[in-house]
Amino acid sequence: MSASAKINVPTPSDIRARKGGTPLVCLTAYATPTAQMMDTYCDIVLVGDSVGMVVHGLPDTLGVTMEMMELHGAAVKRGLTQAMMVVDMPFGSYEESPEQAFRNAARLMRVTGAAAVKLEGGVAMADTIRFLTSRSIPVMAHVGLTPQAINTLGGYKVQGRGEDRARVVADAKAVEAAGAFSVVLEKVPESLSDEITETLSIPTIGIGASAGCDGQILVVDDMLGLFTAFKPKFAKRYATLGRDGEVAIAQYAKDVRNRSFPAPEHVFADEVTTK
Template sequence: MSASARVTAPTPSEIRASKGAEPLVMLTAYTTPMAQMMDDHVDMVLVGDSVGMVLHGLPDTLGVTMEMMCLHGAAVKRGLHKAMMVVDMPFGSYEESPEQAFRNAAALMRDTGAAAVKLEGGVTMAETIRFLTARSIPVMAHVGLTPQAINTLGGYKVQGRGDDRARVMADAKAVAEAGAFSVVLEKVPASLSDEITSALDIPTIGIGASANCDGQVLVVDDMLGLFTAFKPKFVKRYGTLGADGETAIKAYADEVRARSFPGPEHVFADEVPTK
């Protein structure tokens, strides 16, 4: 069923059961207006820890806090009625132990109204995913390039080439077996993404992966062209809002300096005009 035809948001169980059906559509959002804009068109909205880079000017996602995720998650939830919301668990909020992960995941879901959380990692996080799902915390997994691990991965590099292929496959199988209802594959070669999609009984969500994944996700600011100097290979620009916005801002600044704005139609007279 298309997003526009739905009355209520899908559940994690329904997302899992959609494996092999119509491709799933997911975008990130960090504000209420953006959530409202996409609610009729997507199946899932991810409040990504990418908010740190997109809205807060951080160099990576490592500085994102629980407070930031709760704030933006609650804002996004206010704009959604038909799409399911997933919130990223920030770096340092789940790696220490399954118990730590449960406390923070429960807090995120309670404070934002999210239907599920997303966390990064494969084999090493399987125990935590199993612990969370056994305690009614739906988990979307994330393998391949995991941005919270860029310091150990050596940067934002494609994962799963050559001898590394088996590791990424093992990570994907581990999170599925642990109970994740879906898994994001980031910067994974297309052929390996296809193998993983065929091997798993849960939906795969690609970002820099393969068109044959069960769904796709992009950072909304990337696909709308809000950034003009940064464009990953896997991003297609569906708009040029950054350039359009800068043009509009310059026009406003020029008119203010020329005293052509505000015009007579934008100011108020001393007396109420008569009809």
């Protein structure tokens, strides 16, 4: 077999077929080097609108623009050869009408090379999802806590408790019926996540949901400890790169000020010496 044989990157149909199988591994990415790090290990890499908070310092995701998603999406794509890339549709780019959603989804896929888009909302977005999927735009849905709706949800609260349970179930069923190939469940109680996972024929991808979901996703800056402004309960930190980086920068500053950096091995002589 040729060493340059094409790698079969998963398609939305492949992801859908993974329902009930080995859990899907998903992470967010916003830049080429990070995408390269996770390419071998992830089934799905999401260019999330969380980029607004973890990279651009915004207070929430509402200020993220199409241009930002295009820039970061194209950068992530350059780092991937094996994982499927999905790009978030930012706030205001799809809610007005299915036609608006199609124009912007097609633009994101064309500019970034994404295999699919992700948008937030359940019953209210079902017609839009149906419009997109019937026009060759694969959609990953997102229900439960939808960060773009924090002003109407009253903050980053758990969704689906008590009487609210039926609403989240209805949202999940609606996006499935509309043609989404998978659905993210965010900050949904464990028992409800398990119920939805058992009910739906498409994969559920949990974030603050249940180990029983068909896959899991985390914000990479949370799990690597790069984003330290706050730590969500659902985010396990697998490293402390933010703190390690701060320690390294402090040592660099000390070395510069005491003139121990650059050392002789870091500078250049007037002439090249030969042995």
